[in-house]
Each structure stands twice: as structure tokens, then as C-alpha cells.
Amino acid sequence: MIAVIDYKAGNLTSVVKALRFLGANDFVVTQSPAAVLSADKIVLPGVGHFRSTRLLEDLGLTQATRESIATGTPFLGICVGLQWLYQGSTEAPETTGLGHFPGQCERFPAAFEGNDLKSPHVGWNSLENIRPDSRLLKNVANGSFVYYTHSWRAPLSVDTAATTLYGGPFTAAIERGNVMGVQFHPEKSAETGLQVLRNFLAL
Amino acid sequence: MLTKRIIACLDVRGGRVVKGVQFVDIVDAGDPAELAHRHARGGADEIVLLDITATHEGRGTLLETVKRTAASLFVPFTVGGGIRSAEDAAAVFDAGADKVSINSSAIARPALIGEIGASFGAQAVIVAIDARRTKGSSDPVGDAEVFVSGGRKPTGLRVIEWAVEAEARGAGEILLTSMDSDGVRGGFDCELTRRVSEAVQIPVIASGGAGSAAHFAEVFLVGRADAALAASIFHFGVTDSRALKAEVAAAGVPMRLPC
Numbered sequence: 001m002i003a004v005i006d007y008k009a010g011n012l013t014s015v016v017k018a019l020r021f022l023g024a025n026d027f028v029v030t031q032s033p034a035a036v037l038s039a040d041k042i043v044l045p046g047v048g049h050f051r052s053t054r055l056l057e058d059l060g061l062t063q064a065t066r067e068s069i070a071t072g073t074p075f076l077g078i079c080v081g082l083q084w085l086y087q088g089s090t091e092a093p094e095t096t097g098l099g100h101f102p103g104q105c106e107r108f109p110a111a112f113e114g115n116d117l118k119s120p121h122v123g124w125n126s127l128e129n130i131r132p133d134s135r136l137l138k139n140v141a142n143g144s145f146v147y148y149t150h151s152w153r154a155p156l157s158v159d160t161a162a163t164t165l166y167g168g169p170f171t172a173a174i175e176r177g178n179v180m181g182v183q184f185h186p187e188k189s190a191e192t193g194l195q196v197l198r199n200f201l202a203l
Numbered sequence: 204m205l206t207k208r209i210i211a212c213l214d215v216r217g218g219r220v221v222k223g224v225q226f227v228d229i230v231d232a233g234d235p236a237e238l239a240h241r242h243a244r245g246g247a248d249e250i251v252l253l254d255i256t257a258t259h260e261g262r263g264t265l266l267e268t269v270k271r272t273a274a275s276l277f278v279p280f281t282v283g284g285g286i287r288s289a290e291d292a293a294a295v296f297d298a299g300a301d302k303v304s305i306n307s308s309a310i311a312r313p314a315l316i317g318e319i320g321a322s323f324g325a326q327a328v329i330v331a332i333d334a335r336r337t338k339g340s341s342d343p344v345g346d347a348e349v350f351v352s353g354g355r356k357p358t359g360l361r362v363i364e365w366a367v368e369a370e371a372r373g374a375g376e377i378l379l380t381s382m383d384s385d386g387v388r389g390g391f392d393c394e395l396t397r398r399v400s401e402a403v404q405i406p407v408i409a410s411g412g413a414g415s416a417a418h419f420a421e422v423f424l425v426g427r428a429d430a431a432l433a434a435s436i437f438h439f440g441v442t443d444s445r446a447l448k449a450e451v452a453a454a455g456v457p458m459r460l461p462c
Contacts, residue, residue: 009324010323010324010327011296011301011323011327013273013296013297013299014273014299014301017273017274017299018277021275021277047323047324047326047327048323048324049324118404118405118406118429119404120325120326120375120405120406121205122326122375122376122405122406122429123205123206123207123208123248123406123429123430124205124206124208124248124459125204125205125206126204145206145459145462147278147279149326149375150326165204166205187277188277188278188279188301189277189278190243190277190278190462191277193277194277
């Protein structure tokens with residue numbers, strides 16, 4: 001059973017629709033720590049403000065996720081769901097993330113290399129430096145386009161599985177063992193996005 | 204590299220896609236779900252469905268159309284027309300839209316922008332602006348005025364000021380339609396698009412006047428648009444998005460190719 005965590009951060013319809021399209025029928029959209037603990041896979045979608053992840057802590061979902069991933073359950077965070085895997089975000093300094101990966105998410109700079117940089121970063125941008133050992137990005141080629149919409153971004157680390165360039169490189173995907181996240185929206189990224197979700201479902 | 208987006212727009216009335224020239228001469232162009240998928244397969248970066256009648260009685264039909272269209276569409280999908288409240292927006296999101304486009308309802312009650320954004324995120328709220336240059340003004344572009352009711356009714360609002368206010372109230376994108384150029388395939392209003400794009404931080408989608416690949420290249424390079432929307436040039440086999448994007452890319456604009 002796949003647990004899709006609902007923490008009231010935007011619209012889950014698209015993610016659920018994509019999972020169903022790929023043949024995943026055994027899933028539950030949930031706020032229950034028990035469901036997270038018993039799930040075979042966990043998906044944490046989310047668009048919107050980092051502050052909304054506070055509900056995860058309040059509902060006991062942070063602890064349940066921590067315990068579940070420690071037993072090897074595959075976890076996929078999408079957009080704010082990826083950012084939550086870090087220690088926190090300057091978007092909501094009082095809200096702590098899971099801290100599975102080090103560092104803080106930060107806003108795009110207002111300018112880069114002397115040019116104004118628009119924010120949010122909206123649209124199709126390419127994946128670069130895809131780590132050959134990434135299971136999440138298997139059969140995804142460097143230069144493939146994915147759809148983004150965000151104003152905060154995650155820093156690079158040794159676990160970065162792919163980068164994207166906008167005001168310099170940021171973490172497009174992260175992966176260490178069973179814990180994975182993507183800043184882009186695989187459910188809105190045409191065939192490339194479906195391939196990423198397919199890879200996750202196949203774990 | 205971040206690419207510029209080509210957005211296919213489907214104007215829908217009573218569950219069918221139609222396209223008029225300057226909002227009249229309506230021609231039937233087919234089934235929305237079928238056309239949306241054809242556009243996505245053909246390389247469109249995004250799909251917009253606008254309910255151009257947006258009558259109260261038609262809402263059920265629209266939501267059914269949205270649901271049917273969204274079921275297996277995996278590119279961003281925006282729905283506009285007749286969204287007057289956060290509840291209307293919620294129904295459209297629930298049917299499978301990723302973003303809503305609001306126009307006259309945002310002018311009537313600007314707080315609506317923030318209300319939808321509070322529940323669904325700013326990225327999900329597009330404020331659509333129908334603009335007309337103010338002829339006879341010393342600055343016809345700077346003084347361009349916002350119109351509603353399909354371009355018939357002036358509001359007294361200046362386009363650039365309204366775009367800035369919409370951003371401040373939490374809009375995620377601006378969809379700027381030039382009523383002067385809409386439907387006549389003579390090119391986008393690049394000067395107006397540029398002025399709006401420079402006034403706001405959020406992406407600006409240019410609309411109205413697409414007739415050739417050169418028009419798209421111009422609105423990206425000169426008009427500084429982040430995306431451009433067109434309906435009529437796609438529907439009757441003039442070209443598809445992939446062919447269009449190859450031409451626009453050849454002019455020096457980053458495009459999602461292959462797609």
C-alpha cells in the first residue's frame with residue numbers, strides 16, 4: 001500500500017491521478033501516522049508554503065515517517081515535500097524539516113551574474129548531471145525537461161541526484177538509499193515525469 | 204536552461220471548443236479533451252481551457268469537461284471562465300485543474316486572488332487581463348486600460364497598475380491579452396507585454412495576435428514574455444507546437460525540444 005500524505009498543502013488530485021494512471025491502485029491519501037507506518041511506500045506531495053509542513057509534526061507524521069524510512073520504506077517528496085527532507089527553509093525559519101539531508105532551503109536570488117532573476121521559477125527546465133546510480137532517475141537522460149513552479153530551492157549536497165540551472169545550480173532531485181525527493185512536478189512533466197514516478201513505483 | 208512556454212488555449216462553449224475572431228464569428232473546432240491531448244502530444248507545454256460562456260447552468264458541463272480532459276493529461280492544465288469564488292475554484296481543482304485563471308471576478312473583488320492562493324498556493328492563480336491601448340493618450344501603452352465582458356466594458360483601471368496589484372495580492376502569473384490584436388493573427392502586442400513583464404516579478408503569458416512562428420519569437424525576445432498563448436493558429440492545421448517550437452528555437456529562443 002502506498003501512503004500519499006495529505007497535509008493540506010495544495011492540491012493532491014494531480015499526483016493521485018498520475019499514480020493511478022501508472023497502475024497504482026492500492027494507495028491511500030492519509031493524515032494517519034499508522035497508515036504511514038504500515039505503508040510499503042510513502043509519497044509526500046505539496047505545493048505552497050514551507051510553513052504548512054508544520055502540520056506533519058503536529059499530527060505525528062514526522063515521527064512516523066522517520067520510523068518508516070529507517071526500516072527501508074521508499075519515500076518520495078515532491079516540491080515542498082523535497083524541501084521538508086532538509087533541516088529547514090528560510091521561508092518559515094520557525095518550522096523545522098525532517099533534517100534527513102543537511103542544509104537550508106533558500107529563496108532564489110533577486111539577481112544572478114548581473115541580470116535580474118525572476119522569481120518564482122516557473123516552467124520547463126532541464127535536468128543536468130544525473131547521477132548514473134540514481135534509481136529514481138533511471139532511464140531519464142541528461143537534458144530532459146521537467147516542470148517547475150517554486151521560489152525556494154534546495155542546496156547541492158553529495159546526495160544530489162540531478163541539478164537544474166536557474167540563478168546557478170540547485171538540487172532538482174536528491175536520493176540516498178530509500179529516501180528521495182524531486183523539486184519539479186513529475187505529475188506535470190509529461191513522459192519524463194511519468195518515468196520518474198514509474199521508477200519509484202518499481203522500487 | 205529555463206525554456207519559454209508555448210501554451211495551447213481551448214475556448215470552450217457548451218462542452219465544445221470554439222474560436223472566434225475578436226470574440227465573434229464562432230466556429231466549432233472539436234472536443235476539448237481530444238484537442239487537449241492532441242496539443243500535449245504535439246508538444247504544447249501547457250493547456251488552458253477557457254469557458255467563454257461561463258453561465259451558471261453550464262458549470263456542470265464544464266466540470267465534466269475538465270474532469271474528462273484532466274484524466275490523462277500530464278502537463279500543466281489551467282481552467283478559466285466563470286470562477287467567482289474560492290468555492291468555484293475548489294470545484295475546478297477538484298475536477299483536475301492545476302491552475303485557475305480569473306479575470307472580471309478578480310477586478311470586482313481583488314481579495315479573491317489571495318483567497319484562492321491561501322488554499323491552493325499562489326502558483327495556482329493566474330490573473331487574466333484583457334487590455335486595450337488608450338488611443339489619443341501621450342503614452343497609449345502605459346495608459347492601456349483593462350477591459351471586461353469580452354473586451355466590451357472598460358474598467359478605468361490601468362493595465363500595468365492592475366498587474367502590479369494582482370502580483371501584490373498573490374497572483375502566480377499574469378495572462379495578458381491584447382484586445383487590439385486578438386484573433387487577427389497580426390502579431391502580439393510586444394510593447395505592452397514588455398512593459399507589464401518589466402513591472403512584475405511573476406511570469407507574464409502573452410496572448411492575442413499569434414499568427415506565425417516569427418510572432419512568437421518576437422514576443423519572447425522583444426516583449427520579454429515568459430510564455431505565449433494561442434488558440435486559433437493550432438486548430439485548423441496551420442502548424443503544430445513541435446514545428447512551431449523548432450522555428451522559434453531557430454530564432455534564438457530556448458524551447459522544450461524534443462518534446
